Amino acid sequence: MNVTVKTPDEQAKMRVAGRLTADVLDMIGEYVKPGVTTDELDAICHEYIVNEQKAIPAPLNYRGFPKSICTSVNHVVCHGIPGPKRLGNGDVVNIDITVIKDGFHGDSSRMFPVGKVAPASQRLAAIAHEAMWLGIRQVRPGARLGDIGHAIQTYAEAQHTSIVREYCGHGIGRQFHEDPQVLHYGRPGTGVELVQGMTFTIEPMVNAGKRHVRLKPDGWTVVTKDGRLSAQWEHTILVTADGHEVLTLGAAERS
Ligand code: MF3
Ligand code: CO
Ligand code: CO
DSSP: OOOOOOOOOHHHHHHHHHHHHHHHHHGGGOOOSHHHHHHHHHHHHHHIIIIIIEEEETTTTGGGGGGSEEETTTTEEEOOOSOOOOOOOOEEEEEEEEEEEETEEEEEEEEEEEESOOOHHHHHHHHHHHHHHHHHHSSHHHTTTTHHHHHHHHHHHHOOOESSSOOOOEESSSSSSSSEESSSSSTOSSSBBTTTTTTTEEEEEESSSSEEEEEOSSOEEEEEOOOOOOEEEEEEEEEOSEEEEETOHHHHOOO
């Protein structure tokens, strides 16, 4: 394992990349409505990242991924590929944005309701959101990765939902995916000890039904095996001297 610790200068660059990532998510919200295609959302984000931000959409051509963002609708767990299908009233879509600026990555995703969505869909998105924040609140020097996973798993399972095991958070920096792996389940007091200057994502995938997933033949799209809903939120986190800094907060949360 090769966990990188970012210097203050590198941390400043991560802060910029994180803010740009959040800005894309803030920007795209108003376009998420019934009738829009995920291809259109991809095109809007691509154009904004490249032409306004003068940045790079990291997913494009990453290990062969064909688009600039991931759009995961309803029972799609993660890595949904934008396409010509129109979003419909009552759908819920996760939009996952990764931006490279000045050599450093920011990575964040949010759930967006499409039109009026069912209470059960809203509830699952809210549980995934709270699970992510419970994980984030564990982050400080001396804590261990298992503390994060345990906080997330305990909460999600108490709500009678399940945590996907096959995909996890990750170190991030000059590379999109670096060590360590940040599992969203685990035992307290186990795993890598957190050190000031580490940067990683926390991005729990929470299923309404069972935790098991299946990869579609396109090689990217991950879906729930039982066809039930899945929800995910993601932030990029910096370990600070006395806790953490969330690098991908939206404008409304920054103030
Ligand atoms: N953004 C995803 C993550 O949170 C990774 C997407 S890989 C891609 O790690 F190739 F699908 F973009
Ligand atoms: Co990520
Ligand atoms: Co992501």
